[in-house]
Amino acid sequence: MSKKVKTFRPKARRPKGFEDRFGTLANAENALIGAAAGVYASHGFEPLSTSALEYADCLGKFLPDDDRPNEGVFAFTDDDQQWMALRYDLTAPLARFVAENYDPLPKPLRRFAVGPVWRNEKPGPGRFREFIQVDADTIGAPGPAADAEMIMLAADVMDAAGLARGEYVIRVNNRKLLDAILGNIGVPDTEEGAVQRLRVLRAIDKLDRLGADGVARLLGDGRKDDSGDFTKGAGLSAQGIVAVLGYTQAGADTLEATLGALQPLMGASTVGAQGVEELRAIAALLQACGYDDGRTLIDPSIVRGLGYYTGPVFEADLRIETVNEKGEPARFGSAGGGGRYDDLIARFRGQPVPATGFSFGVSRFAAALHALGRLGPVEPGPVVVLALEVDRMADYFAMASELRAAGMRSEVYMGGSGMKAQMKYADKRGAPAVVIVGEDERAANSVTVKNLVLGDKLSGQIEDNKEWRSGRPAQTSGPREQLLKLVQDALI
Amino acid sequence: MSKKVKTFRPKARRPKGFEDRFGTLANAENALIGAAAGVYASHGFEPLSTSALEYADCLGKFLPDDDRPNEGVFAFTDDDQQWMALRYDLTAPLARFVAENYDPLPKPLRRFAVGPVWRNEKPGPGRFREFIQVDADTIGAPGPAADAEMIMLAADVMDAAGLARGEYVIRVNNRKLLDAILGNIGVPDTEEGAVQRLRVLRAIDKLDRLGADGVARLLGDGRKDDSGDFTKGAGLSAQGIVAVLGYTQAGADTLEATLGALQPLMGASTVGAQGVEELRAIAALLQACGYDDGRTLIDPSIVRGLGYYTGPVFEADLRIETVNEKGEPARFGSAGGGGRYDDLIARFRGQPVPATGFSFGVSRFAAALHALGRLGPVEPGPVVVLALEVDRMADYFAMASELRAAGMRSEVYMGGSGMKAQMKYADKRGAPAVVIVGEDERAANSVTVKNLVLGDKLSGQIEDNKEWRSGRPAQTSGPREQLLKLVQDALI
Structure with missing residues (x-):
C-alpha cells in the first residue's frame, strides 16, 4: 500500500536553457572529460575541485554579456545577506583559491579542473545556461613559454578528443595589440576608457556572427538587431573604426607575413611592440615543437569575450561543418579558449600574479559530435x-x-x-x-x-x-x- | 604593461560550509567516482546528466531538515518569476526526467548519475553544503528483487571503493513496518498524520546521535538541544513512544530472530505483514547470492531521513573508526543509502511508478579515508x-x-x-x-x-x-x- 498522492500535481519540465544528457551523449561527455583530464594530468597538472557557489564579489564581473540580469550570473543572498553566485567559469574560483591559500601552494601552481559552469543568459537555440568545462591553468608563470604550452595543450586536447588534423585550429592573438591600437586612436587610460575598451572587445568577439559591417556599427554609435533591440556602441570615430577593423583583418597566410603586417600598426606603442614580440616568441616555440603544421595560427581577429585577459589569448576552433537545431549546416565555432590573465589574482592580493590557462568546453563539443553522427556507442548494451x-x-x-x-x-x-x-x-x-x-x-x-x-x-x-x-x-x-x-x- | 588594478579589493574567502579539494583528495574523489560508476555501468545502468538547477516545484519538499531557511535548498526566482532551486539530491531530478520523457524510455529504466548536490544547512563542523553523489536507480521495477539488487550494488560499490570485509555493513529496513506501528498506535492517515509520521522518521534518524533518551523526547513533546534551541516533537503518547522505540530495538543477531521479533509487532496490520514479507524475500536473495556474510543486515533502527521512501530502505555504514575535525576518534556513519520510492514519479503522473535506488556519498567518504591516512598518492608527481x-x-x-x-x-x-x-x-x-x-x-x-x-x-x-x-x-x-x-x- 503506497501513501496517498497529494492532489497538487506539478508539471514535469526541464528548466529553460538547460539540458538532459542520457546514454550515448552522457558517455561521450564523460569520455571527452577523461581525454582532456588525461592530457592535463600527464603534463603535471593536479586536480582541484571548488564549490559551484562563490561569494559574488570574489567572482568579479568579467562576463561579456553583463547587460543581462544579474550581469550574466545566477545570484542570490545567503542567510547572512552576502551575495552568492554560481560560478560562470572555473578561472575566477581558481583566482579566489590561489589568493586564499597563496603561501603553501607550489609556485608555479599547475591545476586542472572539471565541472559545470552557469551563465544566466536569455535561453535560445544553441545557448546553454549550464555547460561543462575542463580547464588547465599555470599560476606564477610569467613567460611566453607558458602561453605556448597552453596552446600546445589545447591542440593535444583536440587530438585526444578524436579530431583529425585539419579539423581544428588554435587561433592565437594578444590583447596588448588591441590595447596599442586603442591607445593610438586616443581611447584614454581611465575608467571610461576601460568601458570603451570592453565594448570594443565585445564588438570584435562578434565578427564571426555579425560580419565587418555589424561590428563597425558596434564600434561606432551602436547597432539595432533583427528583433529591434539596440546595443550601444563603443563610440569610436570613423578613423578609429577603420583602424580597429583593419587590425582584425591583418592576418596573412604565413606567420612572418602576419607579424610583418601587425608591426607597423602598433606605431610607437611600447605595449604594442611587446605584444608583437610575445607573439613572435610563442610562434617560434610552436614551430620548434612542430605545432605549426596547421594546428596553430596567429589570427588578430581573435580577442575572446571575457574581461580579465591581459596578454596572449587563444581559441580552439572546429573546422568541421556541423548542423544546427533545424538540421541546417552551421559553423560550430569555438570549442574552447584561454589566455593570460596577470591581474585576476591581483584583485585580491594587490600585486600581479602571472597566470595563463586553457578551457575546453565539453558540452557543446559533445553535442556537435553527436549532431555529426560521430559518436559511436561508447558502451555496448548489457x-x-x-x-x-x-x-x-x-x-x-x-x-x-x-x-x-x-x-x-x-x-x-x-x-x-x-x-x-x-x-x-x-x-x-x-x-x-x-x-x-x-x-x-x-x-x-x-x-x-x-x-x-x-x-x-x-x-x-x-x-x-x-x-x-x-x-x-x-x-x-x-x-x-x-x-x-x-x-x-x-x-x- | 598590465592594466590598472582597481582599488576595490575583495577578500578571497571560500563560502562557509563549502570545501576546496586539491591534489590527493580530488584524485581520491575521482577514483571513488570511477569505481562506483564502473560498478553501475557493468550492471547495465546508463549515465544521465541533468542540470544542477530545477524548478522548485519539480524537486518537491522531501528534505529531512525543512525547518531550515528555504526548507533546506538554495533557491531563487528566475527572470520569469518561477522559483528555481539547486538540486538537493539526484533522485528528485530523475523523477522529473522520467515523468517528462516517460514513453520513449526503456522500462525498466536503469540509470546512474554523478554530480554535486546542495543542502542549505547551517554551516558547521562535518556539515557540507555541497557534496558529490553517485547514484544508481531502477525505475519500473516492482519486486523485492530490485531492492535486493540495489543492496548488493551498495556492497559492490563499498568493495570497489577499497573497503575490506568487516569495514562496512549495509543495513536494511522497510518503511512499511513503521507505518504499521504508527497505524497501530493511532496516528491517523490524514495530512496531520503525515506531518506526525515525518516527525517520527526524523526523530528515529537521529538515534545514532542523540541516543534513545533524546529520540524519546523528539517522539513526545520535543527536545531542547545544548544551544537551547527547541525542536517540536511528534506528540506521541507514552505508550506510542515505547512502541516505536521498542520497534527500532528489535534487531537481533540472526535474520530469523530479527524477522521473528518484528512479526508480532505488526499486529493485524496488512501493510506491516507485507513489509515483513518483503524483508524476508530480500534477505533470502541476499543469502542465495552470498551477501549474508556480514556485508548486509536487517536493522529496524534504519529509517533514512528523506520523505519520499515508501518501502525498503537501506544505509551503507562504515564500521572503521575515523577522526573528526579535532583529530578525535569518531564514528563515520553513513556513506550512502537508498530505498524504494514508488510515489515520487506519481507526483507528476498521478499513478505510482515503482522505483528503487542507491546513492553513494563520495565527498564524506573520501574525506574519511583521507583522515584515516588511507589515501596513497593516487598519481605520482611529474x-x-x-x-x-x-x-x-x-x-x-x-x-x-x-x-x-x-x-x-x-x-x-x-x-x-x-x-x-x-x-x-x-x-x-x-x-x-x-x-x-x-x-x-x-x-x-x-x-x-x-x-x-x-x-x-x-x-x-x-x-x-x-x-x-x-x-x-x-x-x-x-x-x-x-x-x-x-x-x-x-x-x-
Whole structure:
C-alpha cells in the first residue's frame, strides 16, 4: 500500500536553457572529460575541485554579456545577506583559491579542473545556461613559454578528443595589440576608457556572427538587431573604426607575413611592440615543437569575450561543418579558449600574479559530435538475463554476475512483464544477447543464449537461403555450467 | 604593461560550509567516482546528466531538515518569476526526467548519475553544503528483487571503493513496518498524520546521535538541544513512544530472530505483514547470492531521513573508526543509502511508478579515508625538466614530451626563478626525478637525471657507509638521445 498522492500535481519540465544528457551523449561527455583530464594530468597538472557557489564579489564581473540580469550570473543572498553566485567559469574560483591559500601552494601552481559552469543568459537555440568545462591553468608563470604550452595543450586536447588534423585550429592573438591600437586612436587610460575598451572587445568577439559591417556599427554609435533591440556602441570615430577593423583583418597566410603586417600598426606603442614580440616568441616555440603544421595560427581577429585577459589569448576552433537545431549546416565555432590573465589574482592580493590557462568546453563539443553522427556507442548494451520465474531470481543474479566477472556488462530483467516485453526491452537497450532459462531449461539444467544482433540480421537482411543456412544460428543452448562460453561463442 | 588594478579589493574567502579539494583528495574523489560508476555501468545502468538547477516545484519538499531557511535548498526566482532551486539530491531530478520523457524510455529504466548536490544547512563542523553523489536507480521495477539488487550494488560499490570485509555493513529496513506501528498506535492517515509520521522518521534518524533518551523526547513533546534551541516533537503518547522505540530495538543477531521479533509487532496490520514479507524475500536473495556474510543486515533502527521512501530502505555504514575535525576518534556513519520510492514519479503522473535506488556519498567518504591516512598518492608527481636557459625552452618541451610519450607524467618548470627554486619546486610536487640540461650538458649534448627519492634517502636516512657506497648514485648523466632510458634507470 503506497501513501496517498497529494492532489497538487506539478508539471514535469526541464528548466529553460538547460539540458538532459542520457546514454550515448552522457558517455561521450564523460569520455571527452577523461581525454582532456588525461592530457592535463600527464603534463603535471593536479586536480582541484571548488564549490559551484562563490561569494559574488570574489567572482568579479568579467562576463561579456553583463547587460543581462544579474550581469550574466545566477545570484542570490545567503542567510547572512552576502551575495552568492554560481560560478560562470572555473578561472575566477581558481583566482579566489590561489589568493586564499597563496603561501603553501607550489609556485608555479599547475591545476586542472572539471565541472559545470552557469551563465544566466536569455535561453535560445544553441545557448546553454549550464555547460561543462575542463580547464588547465599555470599560476606564477610569467613567460611566453607558458602561453605556448597552453596552446600546445589545447591542440593535444583536440587530438585526444578524436579530431583529425585539419579539423581544428588554435587561433592565437594578444590583447596588448588591441590595447596599442586603442591607445593610438586616443581611447584614454581611465575608467571610461576601460568601458570603451570592453565594448570594443565585445564588438570584435562578434565578427564571426555579425560580419565587418555589424561590428563597425558596434564600434561606432551602436547597432539595432533583427528583433529591434539596440546595443550601444563603443563610440569610436570613423578613423578609429577603420583602424580597429583593419587590425582584425591583418592576418596573412604565413606567420612572418602576419607579424610583418601587425608591426607597423602598433606605431610607437611600447605595449604594442611587446605584444608583437610575445607573439613572435610563442610562434617560434610552436614551430620548434612542430605545432605549426596547421594546428596553430596567429589570427588578430581573435580577442575572446571575457574581461580579465591581459596578454596572449587563444581559441580552439572546429573546422568541421556541423548542423544546427533545424538540421541546417552551421559553423560550430569555438570549442574552447584561454589566455593570460596577470591581474585576476591581483584583485585580491594587490600585486600581479602571472597566470595563463586553457578551457575546453565539453558540452557543446559533445553535442556537435553527436549532431555529426560521430559518436559511436561508447558502451555496448548489457547482456540481459530474462526473469521468467519469479522464484528463481537468485539464479538469474548468479548468471549475470558470472558474465560480469568475465568483463561483460550484464543485468537481470527487473520489470514486472512477460517474455515478449522482456525481449523488446533487451532490443531497446541494444543488448547483444539475452540469456533464457525457462521451466524447460531449468529442468534440463541448461541455458539458451539468443544473439540479438545476429537475430536482427537473420530476420531483416538475409534473403539468400544459402547464407541463412551457412550462418550460425541466432540461438543456441547448452549446459548451465557453460553459460559464459555459450555467450562468448554467440557474440564472436 | 598590465592594466590598472582597481582599488576595490575583495577578500578571497571560500563560502562557509563549502570545501576546496586539491591534489590527493580530488584524485581520491575521482577514483571513488570511477569505481562506483564502473560498478553501475557493468550492471547495465546508463549515465544521465541533468542540470544542477530545477524548478522548485519539480524537486518537491522531501528534505529531512525543512525547518531550515528555504526548507533546506538554495533557491531563487528566475527572470520569469518561477522559483528555481539547486538540486538537493539526484533522485528528485530523475523523477522529473522520467515523468517528462516517460514513453520513449526503456522500462525498466536503469540509470546512474554523478554530480554535486546542495543542502542549505547551517554551516558547521562535518556539515557540507555541497557534496558529490553517485547514484544508481531502477525505475519500473516492482519486486523485492530490485531492492535486493540495489543492496548488493551498495556492497559492490563499498568493495570497489577499497573497503575490506568487516569495514562496512549495509543495513536494511522497510518503511512499511513503521507505518504499521504508527497505524497501530493511532496516528491517523490524514495530512496531520503525515506531518506526525515525518516527525517520527526524523526523530528515529537521529538515534545514532542523540541516543534513545533524546529520540524519546523528539517522539513526545520535543527536545531542547545544548544551544537551547527547541525542536517540536511528534506528540506521541507514552505508550506510542515505547512502541516505536521498542520497534527500532528489535534487531537481533540472526535474520530469523530479527524477522521473528518484528512479526508480532505488526499486529493485524496488512501493510506491516507485507513489509515483513518483503524483508524476508530480500534477505533470502541476499543469502542465495552470498551477501549474508556480514556485508548486509536487517536493522529496524534504519529509517533514512528523506520523505519520499515508501518501502525498503537501506544505509551503507562504515564500521572503521575515523577522526573528526579535532583529530578525535569518531564514528563515520553513513556513506550512502537508498530505498524504494514508488510515489515520487506519481507526483507528476498521478499513478505510482515503482522505483528503487542507491546513492553513494563520495565527498564524506573520501574525506574519511583521507583522515584515516588511507589515501596513497593516487598519481605520482611529474618528472620535472628544469628550465635553466630561457632560449632553450623548445628543447625542454621536447624532453618532457618524450617522457610523456613513454607514459610518464612530465612537465617543464614554468616559473621565473633560478635552479635552487626549481629544485625546491620539484620536491614540493613530489617529483620522482628532475632532468637537468645546463650550459655544460648542452655543450656535451648530454643530460643529467637526478633521482629525488633516492636523493632524499641518501641525505636523510642512510648512515651506513657501506650501504651508501653500494647504492646507486642519486644523479647520473648520459647522452641526450638516451634521456628516456636514463630516467627509467634512475627510477627503478
